[in-house]
Amino acid sequence: MSQDAPSIFTQIINGQLPCHKVYEDEHVIAFLDIQPLTRGHTLVVPKEPAPSFDQLSTESASALGGALPAICRGVMKATGAIAYNLIQNNGHEAGMSVAHVHIHIIPRFPESTHSFLWEYGTINHEEASSLAESIRELLD
Helix, strand or coil, X not given: CCCCCCCHHHHHHCXXXXXXXXXXXXXXXXXECXXXXXXXXXXXXXXXXXXXXXXXXXXXXHHHHHHHHHHHHHHHHHHCCXXXXXXXXXXXXXXXXXXXXXXXXXXXXXXXXXXXXXXXXXXXHHHHHHHHHHHXXXXX
């Protein structure tokens, strides 16, 4: 697929592909993942076709964040899940398979076996101080 071709999510937003929609407003659409990790696995997608979160407009990012709590509550109630993960990847190297911002709501059940755990490192406070200063200076 070329860089200019609309993503599968853009095609869903435009009504060109079907979905099992659970939510929609002016800026956001949410639907069940067609390759679910668990029952109720839901994708929450801004209608703006940004390829990564840092390229998303403030308006779309705010709408996305504003819609998430209600969608999470609906998924939890409908599935009876005991917990959930919110996963959002940016870039192919980070595990993103569709270059259109999206957040996964992945319900967790007592029998869930998948894991998103990692080995923790230790912070170098001198380096962290310098890095934090650099990040602050580079914020838009």
